[in-house]
Amino acid sequence: MDNKDLTVIIVTYNSSALIYDCLKSIERYNDIGSRLEIIVSDNASTDFNDLESNIAASGVECTIVRNNRNGGYGYGNNRGTERARADTLLLMNPDVRLCMPVFKHGLHEISKRGLALLGMEEYEDERMRRKHSFLPRRMNLRNLMVYRLAKCINYFSPAFFYIHGACFFVRKKILTDIGGFDENLFLYGEELDIHTRLMGKGGEIALSHNIGFVHPLHNRRFNGSENEIGLKSQLYLCDKYGWSKKMVYRDAISTLRAMQLKNIVTGRGRDAAIPARIRQLKAEMNGIV
Numbered sequence: 656m657d658n659k660d661l662t663v664i665i666v667t668y669n670s671s672a673l674i675y676d677c678l679k680s681i682e683r684y685n686d687i688g689s690r691l692e693i694i695v696s697d698n699a700s701t702d703f704n705d706l707e708s709n710i711a712a713s714g715v716e717c718t719i720v721r722n723n724r725n726g727g728y729g730y731g732n733n734r735g736t737e738r739a740r741a742d743t744l745l746l747m748n749p750d751v752r753l754c755m756p757v758f759k760h761g762l763h764e765i766s767k768r769g770l771a772l773l774g775m776e777e778y779e780d781e782r783m784r785r786k787h788s789f790l791p792r793r794m795n796l797r798n799l800m801v802y803r804l805a806k807c808i809n810y811f812s813p814a815f816f817y818i819h820g821a822c823f824f825v826r827k828k829i830l831t832d833i834g835g836f837d838e839n840l841f842l843y844g845e846e847l848d849i850h851t852r853l854m855g856k857g858g859e860i861a862l863s864h865n866i867g868f869v870h871p872l873h874n875r876r877f878n879g880s881e882n883e884i885g886l887k888s889q890l891y892l893c894d895k896y897g898w899s900k901k902m903v904y905r906d907a908i909s910t911l912r913a914m915q916l917k918n919i920v921t922g923r924g925r926d927a928a929i930p931a932r933i934r935q936l937k938a939e940m941n942g943i944v
Contacts, residue, residue: 660690661758662739662827663747666731668698670749671705677749678715686756693717696735698725728820729836729845736835739827747822750870754781757866761824764863771829771858772849774811774818776867785809786870789816789862792847793906799913811862813854818862820846821870829858837895843881844888851896882907882932904940908933 663681667674674695685691695717700706703721710717722734732746743765745758757775764773777788789811791798798815805816833852836845853860889903915929 657740659692659741660687660762661743661745662692662694662735662741663745664694664696664732664735664739665747665749666696666698666728666735667700667706667749668725668731669700669702671700671702671709673749674706675709675713676752677747678710678713678717680751680753682713682715684753684756684758686759687762691758692740694720694735694738696720696722696731698722698727698731700725726838727841729840730838733835733838736827736830742827744825744827744830745822746820746825747868748820748870751822752869754778754869755866757868760863760866764861765824765826768861769859770824770861771826771853771856772818772860773824774860774862775822775824776862776864777819777821778867778869779871781869787819788867789818790846791815792817792850793902797909798906799910809864813850813860817847817850818860820849822868825849829853829856832856833858839891840888841884842888843885844892848892848895851892882911886936900943901940904936904943908936908940911936 665674665677678693681691681693693715695706695710697703697706697719699722707719710719718738720734720738722731724730736744743762745761761773761775764770774788777786778784779786785806789805791802792815802816805811830849833849833856837848840848850860886903886907889907890900892898893900893903911929911933915926918924918926
């Protein structure tokens with residue numbers, strides 16, 4: 656079995672409607688030919704038969720890893736990493752679409768600069784409107800303001816920001832050496848956790864402004880269940896790294912206030928769920944010893 660230069664890992668869960676376009680974009684912009692390997696790591700989807708059919712319809716060669724449970728984003732990536740034949744991985748969400756060749760440039764940057772992880776520009780659409788290529792390591796109102804300024808000048812520093820996890824390159828050996836993804840994180844917080852552990856091991860992290868991908872986020876509103884999962888992940892990271900839990904609650908409250916302000920300024924109106932959630936978060940924070 657021959658080795659590959661790059662393995663793309665796509666974690667799916669009920670993603671049959673997304674996988675065809677994702678794979679076709681990889682095929683269209685593949686600039687390394689047969690040196691590319693694609694692994695679809697499926698987390699026990701209920702639409703697995705449709706997923707298989709759409710993969711076959713795409714005509715794109717890939718390996719399907721059928722996991723026996725939905726263990727989350729990190730779990731799926733770990734199962735894909737175990738099967739990967741390349742030394743460099745590209746971890747990619749199924750709703751990502753390539754809009755330009757990225758493989759050759761990414762491999763060159765990883766090798767030339769000795770990087771552990773390389774991010775790319777994330778676009779809302781093919782008009783190249785930049786979105787969340789990187790995020791602040793702390794999500795509070797002050798840091799969000801600094802983040803907006805950094806976004807305006809397109810400045811990334813791993814000391815203050817981390818790469819958004821929709822699509823990024825990472826060295827397989829380094830990822831394995833730090834223990835892979837923490838499977839205690841089901842969703843959200845995985846990128847910050849990987850970033851923190853890589854930085855702790857002296858791994859170099861960078862963002863390339865020369866390559867990018869489309870990942871439409873649109874204008875997502877407050878989602879209570881997602882907010883709960885995100886907070887749970889952040890509190891887990893506090894236990895893991897000794898961070899302040901009250902800080903996490905303050906950050907969450909500041910972020911919700913910023914979201915509400917954005918709703919008002921953009922004319923979308925107040926979201927009634929946000930004040931109730933803020934009151935709940937304050938009560939939980941006050942209960943921390």
